Amino acid sequence: MARDSYQEQLEGLREDVCYMGEVVMERLRMGLDALDRKDEDLAREVIEGDYEVNQMYLELEQQCIDLLALQQPVASDLRFIAASFKIITDLERIADLAVNLGEYTLDATRDLFPDVDIQEMGVVTLDMVDDAVQAYDREDIDACRELATRDDDVDHFAERASEIVVRDLIERELEDASEVESLLQDVSRLLLTIRDLERVGDHAVNIAARTLYMVENDDELIY
Amino acid sequence: MTPPQMSHSETESAADQPDTTLDSDIVDDGDGPDQRTMMDRTLLEARNLDVYYGDEQALTDVDIEIPEKQVTAVIGPSGCGKSTFLRSINRMNDLVDTARIEGDLLFDGKNVYDDDVDPVALRRKIGMVFQSPNPFPKSIRDNVAYGLKVQGDDENVDEKVETALKRAALWDEVEHQLDESGLELSGGQQQRLCIARAIAPDPEVILMDEPASALDPVATSKIEDLIEELAEDYTVVIVTHNMQQAARISDKTAVFLTGGELVEFDNTNKIFENPDHQRVEDYITGKFG
Numbered sequence: 001m002a003r004d005s006y007q008e009q010l011e012g013l014r015e016d017v018c019y020m021g022e023v024v025m026e027r028l029r030m031g032l033d034a035l036d037r038k039d040e041d042l043a044r045e046v047i048e049g050d051y052e053v054n055q056m057y058l059e060l061e062q063q064c065i066d067l068l069a070l071q072q073p074v075a076s077d078l079r080f081i082a083a084s085f086k087i088i089t090d091l092e093r094i095a096d097l098a099v100n101l102g103e104y105t106l107d108a109t110r111d112l113f114p115d116v117d118i119q120e121m122g123v124v125t126l127d128m129v130d131d132a133v134q135a136y137d138r139e140d141i142d143a144c145r146e147l148a149t150r151d152d153d154v155d156h157f158a159e160r161a162s163e164i165v166v167r168d169l170i171e172r173e174l175e176d177a178s179e180v181e182s183l184l185q186d187v188s189r190l191l192l193t194i195r196d197l198e199r200v201g202d203h204a205v206n207i208a209a210r211t212l213y214m215v216e217n218d219d220e221l222i223y
Numbered sequence: 224m225t226p227p228q229m230s231h232s233e234t235e236s237a238a239d240q241p242d243t244t245l246d247s248d249i250v251d252d253g254d255g256p257d258q259r260t261m262m263d264r265t266l267l268e269a270r271n272l273d274v275y276y277g278d279e280q281a282l283t284d285v286d287i288e289i290p291e292k293q294v295t296a297v298i299g300p301s302g303c304g305k306s307t308f309l310r311s312i313n314r315m316n317d318l319v320d321t322a323r324i325e326g327d328l329l330f331d332g333k334n335v336y337d338d339d340v341d342p343v344a345l346r347r348k349i350g351m352v353f354q355s356p357n358p359f360p361k362s363i364r365d366n367v368a369y370g371l372k373v374q375g376d377d378e379n380v381d382e383k384v385e386t387a388l389k390r391a392a393l394w395d396e397v398e399h400q401l402d403e404s405g406l407e408l409s410g411g412q413q414q415r416l417c418i419a420r421a422i423a424p425d426p427e428v429i430l431m432d433e434p435a436s437a438l439d440p441v442a443t444s445k446i447e448d449l450i451e452e453l454a455e456d457y458t459v460v461i462v463t464h465n466m467q468q469a470a471r472i473s474d475k476t477a478v479f480l481t482g483g484e485l486v487e488f489d490n491t492n493k494i495f496e497n498p499d500h501q502r503v504e505d506y507i508t509g510k511f512g
Contacts (some may be wrong), residue, residue: 006509072467074495074507217497 006071010080013063014137017084017091020056021133024091024098025126027053028200031101032122035193038105046102053095060088076214083214087136090203090210094129097196097203104189113168113190116161121197124154128204136211141218144208148221154201161194266291266458267312267428271326274307274483276319281307282483285326289475291427294450294459296473296491298466300506304483305462309430312460313349314342330428347374350421354433356413358405358420363388363397366405366416370423383423390456391419392449411442415449422457429453431461435468447472466507470495478503 027046034042064085067073073081128150135143169187174180209221267289274282282304289295297305307316314335316322327334335345350370358366367384371377384401388394393415397408405416414434421429431450435443450472453459463469469476469491476494478487480502487494487503498504505511 074466074470075498075504077508078496 009063009067009071010073010077013060013067013081013084016060016063017087018133018137020053020060020088020091021129021136023056024053024095025129025133027095027098028101028122028126028129031098031105032119032126034105035101035108035122036119038108040106043102043105047099050095050099053092057088057092061085064088079214079217083136083210086210087207090206091133094200094203097200100196101193104193107189108186113165115164115168116190116194118161118190118193118197121154121157121161121194124150124157125197125200125204128154128201129207132204132207132211135208136214139211139215141212141215144212144215144221147208148205151201151205154198158194158198162191165190165194264291265289266331267460268329268332269308269311269326270329272308272311272328273325274304274311274316275321275323275325276307277321280483282311285483285485287477287485287488289458289460291458292454292456293474294454294461294472295475295477296469297460297462297477297479298464298469298507299479300481300511301464303479303481305477305479306432307483308477308479308485309351309432309460309462312428312430313346313351314340315346315351317342343373347424348426349428349430350424350426351430352414352417352421352432352434355437356410356417358408358413358416360404360406362402363405363408363416364401367419367423370420374424376424384419387419387423388416390422390453391415392445392452393419409442411438411445414438414442414446418446418449418453422453426457428458428460431459433462433464436464443468466495478506480506 027049030042030046033039034046064081067081071077128147131143132147134140135147165187169183172183174183205221209219212218212221265288267287269285269287272282272285273280285308297308299305310316311324311328312330312335316324324336328336330345330349333340359369361369364381364384367387368380371380371383376383385394385398388397393412396412397416405413408416414437418429418434434450435446438446447468450459450461454474461469461473473491475488476491477485478494478498478500480486487498487500489499494503495507498507
C-alpha cells in the first residue's frame with residue numbers, strides 16, 4: 001500500500017486518542033470514588049494528575065497539526081483527523097470535570113442529600129464515555145446514535161436530582177445562621193457536581209457526534 | 224503533415240472553413256440562458272467521449288458538464304487521460320496522427336468536431352497554457368502580440384498587449400522592458416507571459432496543462448492567485464498532478480482514473496472531503512497502488 005508511514009501515523013493517532021480516553025476515564029472513576037469515600041488523598045491524586053492529561057492533549061494536538069501540515073489529508077483521512085482533533089478536546093474537558101470532583105471532595109463536609117445518587121449518575125456517564133471512545137475506535141455509527149438517546153436520560157436524571165435538592169432545601173428547618181452558610185456551600189457543591197456529570201454526558205455525545213461525522217460525513221448529532 | 228484519423232477529420236485547410244458557429248453570441252442551444260443561472264451555465268460539455276491513439280483507448284465514455292467562469296481541475300494518475308481530455312477540448316489532438324475521437328464535445332452547445340468548425344478559430348476561443356513556459360525568442364511585446372497577429376487582429380495592439388499583461392499580473396514587472404526578450408524573464412514570469420499570450424485574443428476558455436509544475440513555490444503561488452482571478456472573466460480548465468493545488472484553486476474537480484474513465488466530477492470540497500467513489504477516495508488519500 002502506498003504511503004505506509006502515513007497510514008501508520010493515522011493508526012497511531014487513533015490508538016493514542018483511545019489511550020487518552022482510557023486515562024481520562026480512569027480519572028473520572030477516581031474522582032467519583034474519592035467523592036464517594038471522602039478520600040482526600042485520592043482527590044488530590046486526581047487534581048495533581050490533570051497536568052499529565054493536559055500534556056497528553058497538547059501532544060495529540062501537535063500530532064493532528066503535523067498530519068494536517070505535512071500530509072495534507074483529504075476525504076476520510078481528513079475527517080478522521082478533524083474528528084480526533086475535536087475528540088481530544090472533549091476528553092481533556094472530561095478530565096477537568098474529574099478534577100472538579102476531586103475539589104468537591106476536599107470541600108465536602110457532610111452528605112446532606114442521601115436521596116441524590118451521585119454515584120449512579122457518575123456510573124452512567126462513565127459508561128457513556130467508555131462507549132463513545134469505543135465507537136470512535138471501532139467506527140461504530142449505531143453506538144453513536146444510541147449514545148445520543150442515553151444523554152436524554154442523564155439530563156432527566158440531573159433535572160430530577162436538582163429538584164430533590166431544591167425541594168429538600170425549602171422544606172428544611174434551620175437552627176441558626178452559621179448552619180445556613182454551611183448548607184449553602186454544600187448545596188452549591190452538590191448542584192455543581194450534578195451539572196458537571198451532566199456535562200460529562202454531553203462530552204460523550206460530542207465524541208459520538210464527531211465519530212459519526214468521521215465515519216459517515218453525517219453531522220446530524222453535532223449541535 | 225499527415226491528417227489525423229478522426230471521425231470528424233480535419234481534412235480541409237482551416238482557412239477554407241467558415242467560422243460560422245463558434246461565436247457564442249449566435250449559438251442558441253435552445254435552452255435559453257435565462258433558464259440557468261450564470262454560475263451554473265455549462266460552457267463545455269462532453270457526451271460519451273471516447274479518444275483513441277491507434278488501438279489504445281485513452282478516454283472512455285466521458286460525460287461532463289464544465290461550468291462557465293469557474294475553475295475546473297482535472298486530476299488523476301499518470302496515463303489516466305487527463306491531458307488527452309484537455310487537448311480534446313480545443314482539438315489539439317488533431318495534431319496527433321493516430322488520434323481518433325468519438326462522441327460529442329460541445330462548446331457552448333456546438334460540437335467542436337463538426338465539419339464546419341475551424342480549429343484555428345476554435346483555439347482563439349479556447350486558449351492553452353502548457354507545462355513548461357514556452358515564450359518565443361522575441362520581445363515581451365511581440366510574444367503577447369503574436370496571438371493577436373495570428374488571428375489577424377492588428378488594431379490597437381499595444382493597448383491589447385497592455386491589457387493582457389495586466390490580466391496576467393505581469394504588467395507591473397515588465398512595463399519598462401517590453402522590448403526585451405521574453406526569454407530573459409524568470410520561469411514564473413515566463414509562464415505568466417504565456418498566460419498573457421493566451422488571453423490576448425480574449426478567449427472564453429483557458430486550458431492549462433500543469434502550468435505550475437516547473438515553478439518554485441513563490442512563482443506557483445502567483446500563478447494560482449492569477450488562475451483564481453482569471454476565473455472572473457474566463458472559464459479555466461486545469462490539469463494538475465498536484466492535488467493540493469486542485470483543492471486550493473478549483474471550484475469543480477474531475478477525477479480520471481486508469482483506463483481514461485471519468486470516475487467522479489463534483490464540487491471540489493465534496494471531492495476532497497467526502498467523495499462518492501471508493502476508488503476516488505483511495506486515489507486522493509494515497510491508498511491507491
